Amino acid sequence: MYKEILVGYDGSQASQKALERAIEIAKLSGANLHIVGVIRPFEFGAVDIYTIEEIEAYEKEEISKEEKYLKNAAELAKQNGLEPKLKVLEGEPAEELMSYADENGCDLIVVGRRGVGGFKRLLLGSTASSLVKYANQSVLVVV
Template structure:
């Protein structure tokens, strides 16, 4: 059914569940390729007329933390004898996920839902919601059982 799955991974329980789901798909289809993307963002804060950006040391810490998150995904896959292609991107979360899926030729995106609903989601939005709206391929949103 699928030949290439993209898993959006942020280290959360829902992201782990999405990765586990992709791994289960791959066990049923050994030719399936799994790409795992972790997108991190170095915060920029606008205060009055100025913009605050972290120091180079702080930016490096964001990058190193992002690498650790992606290493965790690699370890989960390795423990189950599954090879993944791990990708690290910096920038806007949903845009990077959708752009990568297009560039890499992914058939489907697996992403965890952070569980926002109603008014909160309308104002705050969510990465999974934005991915669903902008993706050119099917998106499977993974939720925890209620």
């Protein structure tokens, strides 16, 4: 049975489904649940000029948005009798989720098929696809 389950949560409907499935599996296996959201670092345009304040404002807003998502996600996990671990990371989502899984002894990564943004024509989003290809853990893509 799984012991440490990681769910990638970006606030999308697909990640909500992933969360619900991860909660069920965690309950059935008596596993710990880790809910992790990854924010993207500020991206500099080629020609635009930014102030430090603008960059900091971006990061602050992204972090607080993700924290709100995680708070709601945690609420659902708690209603199901779990004590989830929450984390907001910054970087490329698939890479950050994989590092987190490796460093925290996770044995299952649960994600949705699609996320926020991404190309609508893709059946499998870029984060989900990288995880399936490169993660050291089993990956469950919830449909």
